[in-house]
Amino acid sequence: MLLVDPHSCPAEACLEALDARPEGLTDAEAAARLARHGPNRLPEARTRGPVRRFLAQFNNVLIYVLLVAALVTGVLQHWVDTGVILAVVLANAVIGFVQEGKAESAMAAIRGMLAPRAAVLRDGRRVAVDGAHLVPGDIVLLEAGDKVPADLRLIEARGLAAQEAILTGESVPVEKTTSAVAADAPLGDRTSMLWSGTLVTQGAARGVVTATGPATEIGRIGSLLAGVEQLTTPLVAQMDHFARWLSFLILLVAALLLLWGYFVGHMVFADLFMIVVAIAVSAIPEGLPAVMTITLAIGVQAMARRNAIVRRLPAIESIGSVSVICTDKTGTLTRNEMMVVAAETPDGAFQVAGEGYAPSGAITPEGDLTRLARAAALCNDAALHDRSGVWSVEGDPMEGALLAFAGKVASDVEAIRLDAIPFDSRHRFMAVLTEGPEGRLIHVKGAPERVLRMCADVDYAHWHGRAEAMARRGLRVLALAERAGDGSRMDAATLEGGLSFLGLVGLIDPPRPEAVAAVAECRAAGIRVKMITGDHAGTAAAIAAQIGLENPHRVLTGTDLDRLDDAQLALEVQGVDVFARTSPEDKLRLVTALQAVGLSVAMTGDGVNDAPALKRADAGIAMGLKGSEAAKEAADLVLADDNFATIAAAVREGRTVYDNLKKVISWTLPTNAGEALVVITALIAGMALPMTAVQILWVNLITGITLGLALAFEPTETGTMARPPRRRDAPILSGELVWHVVLVGSLFLAAVFGMFTYALDSGYPLPLAQTIALNTLVVLEIFHLFFIRNIHGTSLTWVAARGTKVVWIVVIAITSAQFAVTYLPFLQRILGTQAVPVADGLLVVAVGAIFFVIIEIEKQIRLGLTRAGGWTQG
Numbered sequence: 001m002l003l004v005d006p007h008s009c010p011a012e013a014c015l016e017a018l019d020a021r022p023e024g025l026t027d028a029e030a031a032a033r034l035a036r037h038g039p040n041r042l043p044e045a046r047t048r049g050p051v052r053r054f055l056a057q058f059n060n061v062l063i064y065v066l067l068v069a070a071l072v073t074g075v076l077q078h079w080v081d082t083g084v085i086l087a088v089v090l091a092n093a094v095i096g097f098v099q100e101g102k103a104e105s106a107m108a109a110i111r112g113m114l115a116p117r118a119a120v121l122r123d124g125r126r127v128a129v130d131g132a133h134l135v136p137g138d139i140v141l142l143e144a145g146d147k148v149p150a151d152l153r154l155i156e157a158r159g160l161a162a163q164e165a166i167l168t169g170e171s172v173p174v175e176k177t178t179s180a181v182a183a184d185a186p187l188g189d190r191t192s193m194l195w196s197g198t199l200v201t202q203g204a205a206r207g208v209v210t211a212t213g214p215a216t217e218i219g220r221i222g223s224l225l226a227g228v229e230q231l232t233t234p235l236v237a238q239m240d241h242f243a244r245w246l247s248f249l250i251l252l253v254a255a256l257l258l259l260w261g262y263f264v265g266h267m268v269f270a271d272l273f274m275i276v277v278a279i280a281v282s283a284i285p286e287g288l289p290a291v292m293t294i295t296l297a298i299g300v301q302a303m304a305r306r307n308a309i310v311r312r313l314p315a316i317e318s319i320g321s322v323s324v325i326c327t328d329k330t331g332t333l334t335r336n337e338m339m340v341v342a343a344e345t346p347d348g349a350f351q352v353a354g355e356g357y358a359p360s361g362a363i364t365p366e367g368d369l370t371r372l373a374r375a376a377a378l379c380n381d382a383a384l385h386d387r388s389g390v391w392s393v394e395g396d397p398m399e400g401a402l403l404a405f406a407g408k409v410a411s412d413v414e415a416i417r418l419d420a421i422p423f424d425s426r427h428r429f430m431a432v433l434t435e436g437p438e439g440r441l442i443h444v445k446g447a448p449e450r451v452l453r454m455c456a457d458v459d460y461a462h463w464h465g466r467a468e469a470m471a472r473r474g475l476r477v478l479a480l481a482e483r484a485g486d487g488s489r490m491d492a493a494t495l496e497g498g499l500s501f502l503g504l505v506g507l508i509d510p511p512r513p514e515a516v517a518a519v520a521e522c523r524a525a526g527i528r529v530k531m532i533t534g535d536h537a538g539t540a541a542a543i544a545a546q547i548g549l550e551n552p553h554r555v556l557t558g559t560d561l562d563r564l565d566d567a568q569l570a571l572e573v574q575g576v577d578v579f580a581r582t583s584p585e586d587k588l589r590l591v592t593a594l595q596a597v598g599l600s601v602a603m604t605g606d607g608v609n610d611a612p613a614l615k616r617a618d619a620g621i622a623m624g625l626k627g628s629e630a631a632k633e634a635a636d637l638v639l640a641d642d643n644f645a646t647i648a649a650a651v652r653e654g655r656t657v658y659d660n661l662k663k664v665i666s667w668t669l670p671t672n673a674g675e676a677l678v679v680i681t682a683l684i685a686g687m688a689l690p691m692t693a694v695q696i697l698w699v700n701l702i703t704g705i706t707l708g709l710a711l712a713f714e715p716t717e718t719g720t721m722a723r724p725p726r727r728r729d730a731p732i733l734s735g736e737l738v739w740h741v742v743l744v745g746s747l748f749l750a751a752v753f754g755m756f757t758y759a760l761d762s763g764y765p766l767p768l769a770q771t772i773a774l775n776t777l778v779v780l781e782i783f784h785l786f787f788i789r790n791i792h793g794t795s796l797t798w799v800a801a802r803g804t805k806v807v808w809i810v811v812i813a814i815t816s817a818q819f820a821v822t823y824l825p826f827l828q829r830i831l832g833t834q835a836v837p838v839a840d841g842l843l844v845v846a847v848g849a850i851f852f853v854i855i856e857i858e859k860q861i862r863l864g865l866t867r868a869g870g871w872t873q874g
Contacts, residue, residue: 003210006193006210007153007183007192007193008182008183014153014155015155018210024138024139025122026122030138033136037135037212040134040135041213063093072273073273118131118134118150120134121138126141134150134209136209136210137208139155139207143203143422144201144202144203144204144422145200148194148198148200150212151195151196152205152207152208152210153207154192154205154207155206155207157177158203159421159424160177160205161174162176162201164198174188175191176192177192187217195218196212196219202424243285250280251284253680254277254279257279257683258273265686274694275679277697278693278694278700279683282672282675283672285669291668291711292664292665295660295661296316298657298712299657300316306653307640308638308650311635315619315636317658318600318636319636319637320651320655320726322602322618322651323526323527324528324600324601325647325651326530326602326603326604327529327531329535330397330533331509331623331625335509335511337357338398338509339352339404340401340404340507343405343503345504347367347368348367350369356404357384357400357403359384359403359411363409369503370409371502373410375445377402378413378436379480382396382402382403384403398478402445415441416434416436417434418433418435419432419489428446428450430446434485439485440484440486441483441485442483442484443481443482444480444495444499445480448463448467451480451481451499452464456497456498467479467536474546475508476507476509476539478504480502480504481502511543512645517645518644521652522651523548525725527725528550528577529550529577537557537578537581551575551577551578556572556576556579556580557579558579558586573593573597574599587603587605587613588612595616600619601617602621602647603616604621604639605620605627605634606622606626610634611631614631614635614636615634621638637650652721655721656715656720659714659717659720660711663714663788666791667711667785667788669741670741670743670744671707671744671780671781671784673748674777674780675696675699677745677748678691678748678753678777679696695774698821698831702817702818706810707782710807710809717793719792743858747851747854751851754847755772758772758843765834767832767834768836770832770833772844774833780848782811782815787855789807794856794860795852
């Protein structure tokens with residue numbers, strides 16, 4: 001089945017060459033071709049192997065310094081020091097290697113979760129299949145907003161245009177037809193083809209697959225092949241930059257200390273060199289970027305468990321800081337299970353009962369709704385499926401509800417479709433030309449105000465009033481009309497004023513119970529929820545009241561927005577929570593207006609025209625089930641279940657991730673400062689060192705990353721969703737954090753020197769005094785960990801003390817290691833330690849507890865002052 005230049009062959013010839021039929025392949029044929037051609041998937045981008053990935057972990061300024069230090073100590077035959085330094089280097093490399101592996105796995109999982117699906121004809125039936133299962137000869141159905149899943153030769157096209165910039169660089173969508181073109185036509189002029197990876201911007205089409213996977217144009221060119229997305233965010237990049245320059249500063253200070261100690265202090269160079277290396281290692285936060293990245297990776301996985309798929313990692317930070325959520329109504333705040341519950345015709349009003357999409361239910365009072373039901377069934381692109389007694393829709397939920405309604409009225413509606421005008425937001429109606437037992441008929445459905453103006457001999461004011469009355473009951477209203485048809489094609493212009501009005505149908509999509517609770521949670525968190533819908537103002541207001549929006553009774557329509565200039569809109573938009581009859585362009589204006597008054601905006605979208613608003617928003621959120629591929633590509637997050645409650649959960653996870661990042665930073669910087677200050681102070685003062693160089697390296701080895709890493713697994717703090725959003729520009733290195741570094745560093749210095757001096761005054765030998773100082777430092781770091789776990793509340797509770805499983809695993813491991821180096825003879829010889837008397841060990845723990853109480857009291861005073869002055873946004 002080799003097809004050369006399908007763009008220059010008639011559609012019938014392409015079908016014949018591919019051994020395909022307009023009704024599609026059979027399942028057996030598709031399976032055989034899949035085995036022959038392989039999956040419709042581009043080759044995976046080449047990634048570094050594990051060996052190269054491991055070696056790359058050593059490409060770091062600090063690692064170079066440590067390796068040089070290991071070489072020098074080896075030359076000086078300080079083998080214990082050399083071993084400890086190399087252990088630090090190896091531990092850092094292993095942590096980075098594991099972290100990067102997790103990052104790649106997380107991104108691979110995201111790519112898999114976002115794999116596109118395609119609507120195809122198999123055995124004459126429309127079914128949705130994984131895009132990877134497409135084969136040459138498949139008949140694919142496409143409409144506006146879809147991503148083309150393979151190279152296609154068009155066999156039907158109506159008002160079709162495609163965005164092909166990724167292949168041709170042409171920014172304007174290209175109009176498409178079924179007519180063959182010259183064999184030597186450039187790629188951008190092959191208008192009879194749709195190319196894999198491009199986007200359908202308008203119209204509808206059917207096409208036969210001519211190439212899949214690597215055989216497609218995009219596979220041949222390879223322009224979409226990309227490496228693993230770097231797992232980073234602006235915050236991590238900011239901290240990576242900060243850590244790098246801090247490292248250079250510390251190295252400069254270390255060099256100055258080396259000169260001071262040698263020329264002023266007249267210290268032995270070998271001993272001095274090891275001390276300076278130890279200071280540099282303890283002060284440089286070499287593990288901070290790795291731990292922060294692991295925290296983000298854990299956040300990605302936590303959001304995925306909540307059905308929020310992170311496509312762009314900065315969204316983890318931005319979703320946690322949103323102050324306004326602009327959301328669709330249908331399927332997000334509601335169940336997305338539409339049902340026709342009311343119908344009105346010139347013969348009277350009818351109530352329709354039933355459940356979901358099942359085509360069964362009573363209609364009262366009795367009446368003839370045959371023509372209305374026939375229009376509902378024929379002017380329709382959806383399909384209903386009965387799967388083990390559960391009815392589901394393939395296609396638009398509203399059209400599924402219309403099919404169910406038609407089934408309740410007439411069990412079978414037979415007709416052959418000859419032509420169709422797809423629904424488009426610009427003309428707001430759909431029309432079909434069919435041939436059946438009654439002859440050729442044109443059926444139209446669409447917005448009541450649009451369809452009514454297309455009808456002859458109809459009381460517009462009366463029926464528009466009836467539509468508004470239905471909408472005020474929270475119903476979505478559609479008007480249906482028909483006229484006799486002739487010929488095999490339709491012209492939209494001939495429909496104006498020539499239709500016969502059939503009636504109105506009212507559909508309801510009940511609110512999701514979990515969405516009601518999620519809206520209440522968002523409001524408690526200081527987040528304003530705004531509904532933006534294409535529905536009637538009455539429908540929107542009714543649903544808004546049921547959902548619990550703050551101001552559901554004031555509604556602005558798209559027409560109202562058109563009358564407001566940007567300055568007026570910025571003033572109005574803050575107090576209005578419901579926007580009805582809006583266009584995708586209105587969404588972009590609303591996002592811009594909200595951002596103009598300093599608000600951080602999350603915007604949901606599902607259509608191809610929503611892409612500009614999604615890109616403009618601080619956090620663009622696409623619907624995973626009903627969303628177009630264009631919306632998903634423009635979004636930062638994709639909701640796998642299209643549920644508003646998932647957005648609220650994502651905000652909670654985003655705030656938790658940000659809190660945990662802040663905790664990691666707030667623990668790392670003060671402890672590193674405290675470790676370094678102890679040795680620097682002794683060195684400059686010409687005193688005996690409270691710890692030896694190898695002991696400092698030991699502390700950095702066992703606590704530097706492990707204790708900080710435990711904070712990455714912290715659960716959501718109580719009251720996280722009771723705090724107002726932080727400012728978008730809130731700095732992570734705030735004045736509050738600088739004060740905390742100074743306070744904790746000073747307390748570390750006082751506590752370690754205090755215990756060291758106490759030990760010497762008690763007549764203990766220097767090695768024992770240094771062992772006591774070493775254990776004091778480790779205990780202080782553990783108590784600081786328990787303090788930092790609750791940055792927004794008190795740490796003096798049983799829940800706070802109980803901690804998490806990860807915290808206690810890390811604390812028990814470090815405590816066991818400290819007992820080992822303090823009391824096991826062979827480790828005593830390596831690290832120069834001595835056994836600490838029990839009473840002194842208890843005193844060390846008491847000092848840690850006093851340190852904990854001091855910083856906790858300071859935190860409560862600070863939080864009290866903050867609450868008294870009103871919540872801060874940082």
